[in-house]
Amino acid sequence: MALPPEHRLRGHRVFERLYRKGRRFQGEWLVLRQLNAEPSLLPPKIRPHPSSSWRCGIVVSSKVHKRAVRRNRLRRLLQEELRRDPPQPRRPLWLLLSLRPGSADVDEERLLGECRQLLHQAGLRP
Numbered sequence: 001m002a003l004p005p006e007h008r009l010r011g012h013r014v015f016e017r018l019y020r021k022g023r024r025f026q027g028e029w030l031v032l033r034q035l036n037a038e039p040s041l042l043p044p045k046i047r048p049h050p051s052s053s054w055r056c057g058i059v060v061s062s063k064v065h066k067r068a069v070r071r072n073r074l075r076r077l078l079q080e081e082l083r084r085d086p087p088q089p090r091r092p093l094w095l096l097l098s099l100r101p102g103s104a105d106v107d108e109e110r111l112l113g114e115c116r117q118l119l120h121q122a123g124l125r126p
Contacts, residue, residue, distance in 0.1 A: 003079050007086075009057035009094055011043045018057075018096045025118045029103035029111055032118040037092035054087050054124075056095040065104035074099060074111075081112050087124035095124075 002008075009015075022033030037055070058078050060071040078097055087095065097118075103111060119125045 002076070003056065003083060006052040007055055007082070009055040009096065010046060011041065013041045014038075014094065015057060015059075015096065017041060018094060022094075022096060023122075025121045027114040027118050029100050029106050030114050030118055031098045031100065032115075032122055033096040033098070034122050034124075035094045037094050053091070054089050054093045054095060056082055056087075056097065059096065059098040061099075061101075063101040064099045070104055074104060077108060077112070078115060081115055085116075085125070087119055087122075088126075089124055093124075 017038065018033045018035050022035040025032040025034075058075045060075050062071070064074065065071050078099075087093070097115065116125065
């Protein structure tokens with residue numbers, strides 16, 4: 001199941017800002033970027049949700065796997081992890097999880113373990 005709308009990150013300006021200025025946490029198969037939320041960059045249709053302290057985007061490029069079915073399965077796997085055990089930021093944050101090439105061949109538990117580890121390094125999980 002997908003992330004709820006109040007936790008989805010959208011808009012090309014938002015992603016560009018995360019790539020340029022976001023703080024990076026790197027693992028073997030994943031990269032986590034985080035940035036303080038800047039609601040003015042969000043598309044006009046998306047209004048900041050008062051109860052949402054974080055928004056997240058997940059990027060799975062065609063370099064990770066050739067087939068869209070496999071890329072979507074990986075994206076849904078990470079979304080479910082975030083939905084089941086959401087990050088607990090102290091301030092409104094934007095997050096971007098990117099999978100690295102070759103991560104499609106890694107065991108799902110290992111991938112989820114690395115996701116948890118990166119969120120812990122970023123101070124978003126105890």
